[in-house]
Amino acid sequence: MGRAIEAGHDFVQRQSRSSLYDRGRQNRHKNETRMQQKPPDQRACKSRRRGSETMSHIELPAPDSAIVARREAIVADLVALVGAGTVVADEDGRRAFETDALTAYRCMPLAVVLPRTTDEVSRVLRYCYENNVRVVPRGAGTSLCGGALPAEDAIVIGVSKMNRVIEIDYEARFARVEAGITNLAISAAVSERGYFYAPDPSSQLACTLAGNIAMNSGGAHCLKYGVTTNNILGVRMVLITGEVVDIGGAHLDADGYDLLGLVVGSEGQFGIVTEATVRIIRAAEGARPMLIGFGSSEQAGRCVSAIIASGIIPVAIEFMDKPAIDVCESFAHAGYPLDVEALLIVEVEGSEAEIEGFLAQIRDIAAPFGPTHVMISNGPIQSAKIWKGRKSAFGAIGRISDYYCMDGTIPLSRLPQVLTSISAICARHGLKVANIFHAGDGNLHPLILYNANDPAESERAEIAGAEILTLCVEVGGCLTGEHGVGIEKRDLMRVQFSDVDLALQMRIKAAFDPAWLLNPGKVFPLDAAGGGLGQAA
Amino acid sequence: MQTNFTPEQLADPRIAEADRILRRCVHCGLCTAVCSTYVVVGDERDSPRGRIYLIKDMFERGRDATREVQHHVDRCLSCLSCMTTCPGGVDYMHLVDHARVHIAETGQRGLKDRLMRRLLAAVVPDPKRFRLALKAAPLGRPFLPIMRRLGLKELAAMLEIAPSTLPPPSRFEGPGTAVPQGERRARVIMLAGCAQQVLRPEINDATIRLLARRGVDVVVANGAGCCGALTHHMGEEEQALTAARRNVDAWTREIERAPVDAIVINASGCGTTVKDYGYMLRLDPAYAEKAKVVSALTKDVTEFVAGYDLGPPKRWSSLRVAYHSACSLQHGQRVTDEPKALLLAAGYTVLDVPEGHICCGSAGTYNIMQPELARELRDRKVKNIKSRKPDVIAAGNIGCIMQIASGTDTPIAHSIELLDWAYGGPVPRGLEALEAFVSDVPQPKRDFKAYISS
Amino acid sequence: MSEPLRPAADWELASMIASFASRNQPIEIVGNRTKARVGRPMQTAATITTQSLRGIKLYEPTELVMSAQAGTPLAQIEAELAGNRQMLAFEPIDLGPATGGVAGVQSVGGVFAANLSGPRRVTAGAARDHLIGVKGVNGRSEVFKSGGRVMKNVTGYDIARGLAGSWGTLAVMTELTFKVLPWPESATTLVYAGLPDEFAIELLCAAMGTPYEVSGAAHLSAGLSRRLGHSSLAAAGAALTAVRVENFTQSVAYRKQRLADVLSAYGAPIELDYGETLAFWGELRQLRVLSDMPSCLWRISTSPRNGPKVVAAIRRHMTAEAYYDWSGGLVWLEVPASADAGASDIRRAVAVHGGHATLIRADPQVRSSVDVFQPQTPTLERLTRNLKAAFDPQGILNPGRMYAGV
Structure with missing residues (x-):
C-alpha cells in the first residue's frame, strides 16, 4: 500500500486556488497572448477552455512534474517496446487525442x-x-463524460487498432472479438445469420466495445435486452502489472467472485480489456416502431407507465420533447409530428401478426392519455429513418447549438415533476433545453443548449447540469444511467454516495490497481481519492 | 465545439468560414467509423474528427502547416463518407479544402513530393500529354523494382496503374454539338473531361448515344476542359480556380447562346467539383454569379437521365451487376438511388456492395500519392464486391473504374455504358464475353398509341 | 452451537460485526440456512442470521422494481409479485431439496448471495443481472450502499453485482433492490423423448437460435426423468428434452407451432399446457430430481455446446446422471459418493472444454478436502484476495467458505 499512499498524495496536490486570480488576469489579455505562439506546455491541460479555464469547477489532478520532465526518455522507451509506428509522440499527433466527446x-x-x-x-x-507512469485507456473517444480525457503525465493507450472478430459460435450464441471493434461492427458481423449484439448506445456506429465495457453502456433497446454488463460473457484484460487475465469465458456465469460484473462499468480503472466474449442474440422475426405524440410531457409519461403496467415490454420506449423533435425531424425526415409537445417512439418485436397485435394493444393503452398523433411505421425504410432521427439526435442538436448532455436516471413515476423542474432550472439560468431519453427505464438525456464561445453561458450550463443531476438523485434516481461518471460528474459523486460508499469503491479500485495508475482523476472527487486511500492503507 | 479565433483572424473570410464549420462539430466521433482511412488504420489522426481537430489547431494558432498535419490531411481521400454520416452537418469538404490550400501555401513538402505533384498537375488534366505519358509508361515498367528501392513509390504506383493498352480516341472529342434525329427534347452541355477521354473514351460516346436516343442535344463547349478537381485536391487553389473560371466562361457562352437544360457530367469526381464552382468562386465578384448558375445546372448523367423515360430496353439480360457507388457520387453529390434504378429498369440484376460507403482508394491521384493505403482499400473493395458474385461491376466514375479494374478480373464498365448497351448501343469494352448472355428484346411492330388508334 | 444473532437493523448488524472484528473473531453469515451445507465447512465464533431483517420496502409494479430486506422469504416476495402478475424473471433455483433441506424457505438475500438462477436465465439473465441496488455492512462494520432503484445506473462501480455470488464472504447484504418482470400470459413446453445427450443439446441450441424467444431449454438423462413428479413424463422412462415458450396466448400458439416445425427432425414432441408447464419447470427449479442421497452433486458451467462433451468425458470415469439446463451451458451432475466426489476427473474434463465446476453436495469431510469452487489461476486468486480485503480486511465474514483463506 506504500505506493498507493504516494499516488494518493499526488491526487490531493490540487491546483492552488490563489492562482485563479492570476489566470483571470491572463484572461483579459487573452487576445494578445493568443496571437503569439504559445509554448506547448502552457497550452496543455486546460479544463473548459484555453484562456478562460477558470470557468470550470472541475479541476484536473496536478501532473507529476518528474514524469513530465522525463517525457523524452519515456517516449524512447515506449518506442523501443512497441515500435515507432505504434507510438504518437509529436505535439500535433498528441493534440488529436487531447479530448473525447x-x-x-x-x-x-x-x-x-x-x-x-x-x-x-x-x-x-x-x-x-x-x-x-499513469495510463488513460481510450476506445473511440466518444465518451460524453470525459472518460477518455488524458492527463499531462499519462500515456493514452488506444485500442482502436484492435478491431478483429476472432470467433463466432452461433450454436453457443457468442462472439469473441478484439475490444477495439465498434459496437455496430459486432452486429454487422453476425447479422447475416440473423443475430445481433444487443446493447445499442446512440454512438454505436463509432464507439468501441472496450469503451462500452468501461462505461457499461446502455442504449435504446436495453429495456428488453439489458445493458452491456448483461451481454458480456468474458473478457481478456491486462492488469496494470502487465499480467493478462481471462475473466469469464463462453460460459454463462462466473466462478468465484463476479469480477466480470465489477470490471464492466469500472471506467478503465481496473485494467485494459483487449478481448471480449459477448452474447449474440437471434433477432426477432421483425420489429416495428410506432410514434405516439402528446400534448404534454406529463401525458406521455403516464402513457409509458401504463404500457409497462400492461405486461407488454416493448424493446424500446423513447421520448423526445418538442425542441428535440424539431431538430431531429429536420435531419432525418422520419415523419415525426411537429405539432406535439412530447413524442414517444415505441418499438415492438415479433412476427408480422404479433407486431400488429402488440401495436394495436399499445394504441388502446395510449388512448386514455389523449394522444394527438399516432403513426405506425409503414416498413423497414421508415423504421430506419425513425431510428436514425433518434440515434443522431445529439449530433443533430449540434447543428443548432453547443450542448451539454445529461444522463441522470429517475424513477418513472417522477417523470412529470422532473421534466417541469428541468425546464425551471434551465429557464432560471437563461438556457434552452431539449429532452431526449429512454423513457422505458427513466434514463433522461436533457441537452442543455449553450454557446461554448461564451464563458459565462458555459458556466451557467454546467451549474444547471449539476442542479439537474442533483434533482435526479433527490427523487430516487442516479447521476448517470449509461454514460459514466468520468471527469464530468466526478465532483457530484457525494450527492449520491457517502464517504463510506466512496471509500469502499476506492478500495475495490485499489484491489485491481494498487498504485492508482489507471485512468487517474476520474470517477472520485480528488479529495476523496486521497482520503479513501488513506483509509484503505 | 468551442473555437478560439481572434477578431483579427476572423476578418479573413477563409478563417471565418472555417470557424463557422468548426462550430458545428460536436466531436461526437460518428464520422470515424465510416472514414475510409480510419477503418483501415484505426488512428484518430487519420479520421475526419482527428483531421478536423488538427486543422482547427493549425488555423487557431495561425501557424504554418507542420509535416504531421500535412501527412494526415494528405491521407484523406476526400471520399466525404463522413459527411453522409455526420448528424451535425459539418462541412468537412470545404474545411479540408481550406486546409489543403493552407498546406500548399505554408507546408514544407520534400522535393520529390513537390515534383510528383507538379508532374501530375501538368500531365493528367491535359489529354494529349496524358496520352503520350501513358504510351510511354510500358517503357518505365521494367524499372519498377529499382524505383521502389529508391523510395519512388508514387512513380511506381503510377506506372502500375497505367493501362497496358490504350483505346483509340473517341469519335467525338468536341468541341461541337451532337444533334440527334427527330424530336428534340433538351439541350445539355457535357463535360468532355480530361483523363477519362484518354482512358475510356467509350463513356462519352455512350453518354451521347443514350441522350441522343431521347432527343437530347449534347454540346461540348469550346474552351472547356479539365474541371480542376485534381489541382483543387492538391490545394493548388489558383490552378484549380483558373480551370473553373475557364469552364464557367465556356459554359456561360453556351448558356447565353441558347437555353441549356443541364450541364451533364459522367465522371462523378468532376461532377462534385463543378457542383462546387459556386462555392469555390464565391469570393470572386466577376465570377460568383456565373459560377452559381453553372453549379445549379450541373447534374450527374444518371441524375439527368433518371428524369427521362428510357422506355423498354432493346436488349435484355439478367446479368448480375455489382453497383459500386463512387464516393463522389454517393457522398459528394448524394446521388445514390438513380443509377441503381436505371440499371434495374434496363433489365440488370443490381447488387449492393457490402461496406459500400467505403472508398475504393482511387480518389483522384490518391492511388498514386498514397499507394499503400490505396491498395489496401482497393483490395478490401474488391473482396466486398466479389462476395456478391457479380458478372460485371458498374461505377459512375472513371477513377473508380481504373482502380477496381487493377485489382480484379471481373469486367467493369461505367453505368452509362451498361445502359447504352441495354438500349441498343455496342457491347462495352471488356464485356465481350458476356454478350452471349444477352438477348434482343422483340420490339413491338407498332407503338401503343398507334395500336389504340387503329 | 449458540443461538444465532438476529440483527433487526443495519446499524445493529454493524455493531455486532464491529464487536467481532475488535476481537478478530470469524462469523458465519446465514439467511434461512437452506444453503448451509454448500461450500467449504467453516470454523466460526458465532452465527449472524438475516432472518429478522424482513419485509418488502418498495414495490413499484409500473417501474418493474422491488426492494426487500435480505431476510425476507423468497416465497413472500414471489407471492407479492404474483398478486400483480409479475415475477423474478431469473427463476431462482432452490437448493433446499437437493442438499437435504426443504423447499420454499430460502431468503431473498440468500438467492442473490449465491447468484442462483434457474432455467429462464438462458434468456432473461442471471440473478446478478437483476440485482440493481444493495445496502449492506462490510467486514469493517461499515454500512454502505451501491446502485439504487433505477434500472440504468452506472454511477460508481457495480458493487451489487460484485456481491451477487459472493456467498456472504464480502459483506452482509441487508437490503436488495431488484428488477421484476411481467408474468407471461401463457406458456407451453415441447418435450422430446429419448434423444441422446448430443442430439438433445443440438436440438436445444437450434431452438435457442430461432426468433421465438425460447425461455427454457433443458435436458434430463433417463435416470433423472424417471424421478419427475409429472406422472406421464416420468412414465416415459426416457431422456427428456424440453423447450419452453412463454408470451401472450396468441404468440405462444404461433411460436410453438413454428418451433415444432423447425425441430421436426427430432420427432414429434409431447406438448405440455400452461399448468403442466408451470409444474414441470417448477420441479426443475427445486432440483427435486437431484435429491438422491448420498450421491454427490456438481454444478458445471460451460459453453452450451460443450455440455455433452464434458459429461461424456466424465462418464468414462464414473456413472453420472445429468440435468442439462441453459441449452447445455449448465450441467447439474449427480455422481456416486467417493473420497474426492470425482473432483479430479470432473475438473480435468472441464479444463479441456472450458468452464468451471462447483461441488454443491458432498459430505463435510469431502468439502473440506477438495476445492468446492473452481481453483483459480494465481493472478485471479490474487484479485480475489484483494477484493476480499477491500470489503473484509480481517477475513471475519464466512471465512474460507469459497476458498481457503478468503
Whole structure:
C-alpha cells in the first residue's frame, strides 16, 4: 500500500486556488497572448477552455512534474517496446487525442500508444507500472463524460487498432472479438445469420466495445435486452502489472467472485480489456416502431407507465420533447409530428401478426392519455429513418447549438415533476433545453443548449447540469444511467454516495490497481481519492 | 465545439468560414467509423474528427502547416463518407479544402513530393500529354523494382496503374454539338473531361448515344476542359480556380447562346467539383454569379437521365451487376438511388456492395500519392464486391473504374455504358464475353398509341 | 452451537460485526440456512442470521422494481409479485431439496448471495443481472450502499453485482433492490423423448437460435426423468428434452407451432399446457430430481455446446446422471459418493472444454478436502484476495467458505 499512499498524495496536490486570480488576469489579455505562439506546455491541460479555464469547477489532478520532465526518455522507451509506428509522440499527433466527446475538457497526454495486440498492451502497462507512469485507456473517444480525457503525465493507450472478430459460435450464441471493434461492427458481423449484439448506445456506429465495457453502456433497446454488463460473457484484460487475465469465458456465469460484473462499468480503472466474449442474440422475426405524440410531457409519461403496467415490454420506449423533435425531424425526415409537445417512439418485436397485435394493444393503452398523433411505421425504410432521427439526435442538436448532455436516471413515476423542474432550472439560468431519453427505464438525456464561445453561458450550463443531476438523485434516481461518471460528474459523486460508499469503491479500485495508475482523476472527487486511500492503507 | 479565433483572424473570410464549420462539430466521433482511412488504420489522426481537430489547431494558432498535419490531411481521400454520416452537418469538404490550400501555401513538402505533384498537375488534366505519358509508361515498367528501392513509390504506383493498352480516341472529342434525329427534347452541355477521354473514351460516346436516343442535344463547349478537381485536391487553389473560371466562361457562352437544360457530367469526381464552382468562386465578384448558375445546372448523367423515360430496353439480360457507388457520387453529390434504378429498369440484376460507403482508394491521384493505403482499400473493395458474385461491376466514375479494374478480373464498365448497351448501343469494352448472355428484346411492330388508334 | 444473532437493523448488524472484528473473531453469515451445507465447512465464533431483517420496502409494479430486506422469504416476495402478475424473471433455483433441506424457505438475500438462477436465465439473465441496488455492512462494520432503484445506473462501480455470488464472504447484504418482470400470459413446453445427450443439446441450441424467444431449454438423462413428479413424463422412462415458450396466448400458439416445425427432425414432441408447464419447470427449479442421497452433486458451467462433451468425458470415469439446463451451458451432475466426489476427473474434463465446476453436495469431510469452487489461476486468486480485503480486511465474514483463506 506504500505506493498507493504516494499516488494518493499526488491526487490531493490540487491546483492552488490563489492562482485563479492570476489566470483571470491572463484572461483579459487573452487576445494578445493568443496571437503569439504559445509554448506547448502552457497550452496543455486546460479544463473548459484555453484562456478562460477558470470557468470550470472541475479541476484536473496536478501532473507529476518528474514524469513530465522525463517525457523524452519515456517516449524512447515506449518506442523501443512497441515500435515507432505504434507510438504518437509529436505535439500535433498528441493534440488529436487531447479530448473525447466532452470537448470542454482537454489535456495533452504525455504520449499515445496505439497497440495492435494484447501483448503490446501488456508490455506497455508493465512498463508504466514499473516506472510509475499513469495510463488513460481510450476506445473511440466518444465518451460524453470525459472518460477518455488524458492527463499531462499519462500515456493514452488506444485500442482502436484492435478491431478483429476472432470467433463466432452461433450454436453457443457468442462472439469473441478484439475490444477495439465498434459496437455496430459486432452486429454487422453476425447479422447475416440473423443475430445481433444487443446493447445499442446512440454512438454505436463509432464507439468501441472496450469503451462500452468501461462505461457499461446502455442504449435504446436495453429495456428488453439489458445493458452491456448483461451481454458480456468474458473478457481478456491486462492488469496494470502487465499480467493478462481471462475473466469469464463462453460460459454463462462466473466462478468465484463476479469480477466480470465489477470490471464492466469500472471506467478503465481496473485494467485494459483487449478481448471480449459477448452474447449474440437471434433477432426477432421483425420489429416495428410506432410514434405516439402528446400534448404534454406529463401525458406521455403516464402513457409509458401504463404500457409497462400492461405486461407488454416493448424493446424500446423513447421520448423526445418538442425542441428535440424539431431538430431531429429536420435531419432525418422520419415523419415525426411537429405539432406535439412530447413524442414517444415505441418499438415492438415479433412476427408480422404479433407486431400488429402488440401495436394495436399499445394504441388502446395510449388512448386514455389523449394522444394527438399516432403513426405506425409503414416498413423497414421508415423504421430506419425513425431510428436514425433518434440515434443522431445529439449530433443533430449540434447543428443548432453547443450542448451539454445529461444522463441522470429517475424513477418513472417522477417523470412529470422532473421534466417541469428541468425546464425551471434551465429557464432560471437563461438556457434552452431539449429532452431526449429512454423513457422505458427513466434514463433522461436533457441537452442543455449553450454557446461554448461564451464563458459565462458555459458556466451557467454546467451549474444547471449539476442542479439537474442533483434533482435526479433527490427523487430516487442516479447521476448517470449509461454514460459514466468520468471527469464530468466526478465532483457530484457525494450527492449520491457517502464517504463510506466512496471509500469502499476506492478500495475495490485499489484491489485491481494498487498504485492508482489507471485512468487517474476520474470517477472520485480528488479529495476523496486521497482520503479513501488513506483509509484503505 | 468551442473555437478560439481572434477578431483579427476572423476578418479573413477563409478563417471565418472555417470557424463557422468548426462550430458545428460536436466531436461526437460518428464520422470515424465510416472514414475510409480510419477503418483501415484505426488512428484518430487519420479520421475526419482527428483531421478536423488538427486543422482547427493549425488555423487557431495561425501557424504554418507542420509535416504531421500535412501527412494526415494528405491521407484523406476526400471520399466525404463522413459527411453522409455526420448528424451535425459539418462541412468537412470545404474545411479540408481550406486546409489543403493552407498546406500548399505554408507546408514544407520534400522535393520529390513537390515534383510528383507538379508532374501530375501538368500531365493528367491535359489529354494529349496524358496520352503520350501513358504510351510511354510500358517503357518505365521494367524499372519498377529499382524505383521502389529508391523510395519512388508514387512513380511506381503510377506506372502500375497505367493501362497496358490504350483505346483509340473517341469519335467525338468536341468541341461541337451532337444533334440527334427527330424530336428534340433538351439541350445539355457535357463535360468532355480530361483523363477519362484518354482512358475510356467509350463513356462519352455512350453518354451521347443514350441522350441522343431521347432527343437530347449534347454540346461540348469550346474552351472547356479539365474541371480542376485534381489541382483543387492538391490545394493548388489558383490552378484549380483558373480551370473553373475557364469552364464557367465556356459554359456561360453556351448558356447565353441558347437555353441549356443541364450541364451533364459522367465522371462523378468532376461532377462534385463543378457542383462546387459556386462555392469555390464565391469570393470572386466577376465570377460568383456565373459560377452559381453553372453549379445549379450541373447534374450527374444518371441524375439527368433518371428524369427521362428510357422506355423498354432493346436488349435484355439478367446479368448480375455489382453497383459500386463512387464516393463522389454517393457522398459528394448524394446521388445514390438513380443509377441503381436505371440499371434495374434496363433489365440488370443490381447488387449492393457490402461496406459500400467505403472508398475504393482511387480518389483522384490518391492511388498514386498514397499507394499503400490505396491498395489496401482497393483490395478490401474488391473482396466486398466479389462476395456478391457479380458478372460485371458498374461505377459512375472513371477513377473508380481504373482502380477496381487493377485489382480484379471481373469486367467493369461505367453505368452509362451498361445502359447504352441495354438500349441498343455496342457491347462495352471488356464485356465481350458476356454478350452471349444477352438477348434482343422483340420490339413491338407498332407503338401503343398507334395500336389504340387503329 | 449458540443461538444465532438476529440483527433487526443495519446499524445493529454493524455493531455486532464491529464487536467481532475488535476481537478478530470469524462469523458465519446465514439467511434461512437452506444453503448451509454448500461450500467449504467453516470454523466460526458465532452465527449472524438475516432472518429478522424482513419485509418488502418498495414495490413499484409500473417501474418493474422491488426492494426487500435480505431476510425476507423468497416465497413472500414471489407471492407479492404474483398478486400483480409479475415475477423474478431469473427463476431462482432452490437448493433446499437437493442438499437435504426443504423447499420454499430460502431468503431473498440468500438467492442473490449465491447468484442462483434457474432455467429462464438462458434468456432473461442471471440473478446478478437483476440485482440493481444493495445496502449492506462490510467486514469493517461499515454500512454502505451501491446502485439504487433505477434500472440504468452506472454511477460508481457495480458493487451489487460484485456481491451477487459472493456467498456472504464480502459483506452482509441487508437490503436488495431488484428488477421484476411481467408474468407471461401463457406458456407451453415441447418435450422430446429419448434423444441422446448430443442430439438433445443440438436440438436445444437450434431452438435457442430461432426468433421465438425460447425461455427454457433443458435436458434430463433417463435416470433423472424417471424421478419427475409429472406422472406421464416420468412414465416415459426416457431422456427428456424440453423447450419452453412463454408470451401472450396468441404468440405462444404461433411460436410453438413454428418451433415444432423447425425441430421436426427430432420427432414429434409431447406438448405440455400452461399448468403442466408451470409444474414441470417448477420441479426443475427445486432440483427435486437431484435429491438422491448420498450421491454427490456438481454444478458445471460451460459453453452450451460443450455440455455433452464434458459429461461424456466424465462418464468414462464414473456413472453420472445429468440435468442439462441453459441449452447445455449448465450441467447439474449427480455422481456416486467417493473420497474426492470425482473432483479430479470432473475438473480435468472441464479444463479441456472450458468452464468451471462447483461441488454443491458432498459430505463435510469431502468439502473440506477438495476445492468446492473452481481453483483459480494465481493472478485471479490474487484479485480475489484483494477484493476480499477491500470489503473484509480481517477475513471475519464466512471465512474460507469459497476458498481457503478468503
